[in-house]
Amino acid sequence: MTQPMKILRVDSSAKTENSESRRLTDRIIDGLKTNGKSLDVTVRDLNQSLPQVNTAWIEANNTPSDDHNDEHKKTLALSNTLVGEIEAADTLIIGVALYNFSITASLKLWIDLVCRARKTFAYVDGSPKGLMTGKKAIICFASGGTPFESNIDFASGYLDIFLVSLGSQMSHSFQLTSTSWMINH
């Protein structure tokens, strides 16, 4: 029997309804189902707010895992869960709502929590190397007018670098621009 495609769906729009990036993400997943793929989908909705990294988190993260005390373990628990969700997936589908020419604050919080030295990347011969290789990433981008990959889109290039830092890459992207125009006119 073929293994199901393991998808991690990450939604980052602050809107839970009438969100174009969520609609795009829905359509990609529905399309895969229609094509007869068996899917195992984990949903991480970043609208349920994540904490910022802080001094305790940085200290715990800088401590080798063999030396973690109970406090370090507690501090890194959510980050470990989020990293585990990426680890378990073969495909990431990331809904990106463009806010002020960049990603939403919630998506940045997630990225800060999942980029972990010795877990998601390591320094090899002085250069960073992603440890989460071979994953596909589909970006579902929605903006009110800023064109995808234009010189005022500071989201797509940044996400590309983030994915490369994990050892993966953006394999497909779907974009909707002028969403505000569609809503307002």
Ligand SMILES: Cc1cc2nc3c(=O)[nH]c(=O)nc-3n(C[C@H](O)[C@H](O)[C@H](O)COP(=O)(O)O)c2cc1C
């Ligand atoms: C706080 C905020 C900032 C925004 N900044 C931009 C922007 O810089 N450029 C742009 O084209 N659209 C901007 N928009 C419009 C959104 O990108 C657009 O509504 C898009 O559809 C958001 O995705 P969503 O529908 O999934 O929430 C902004 C919207 C909000 C709420």
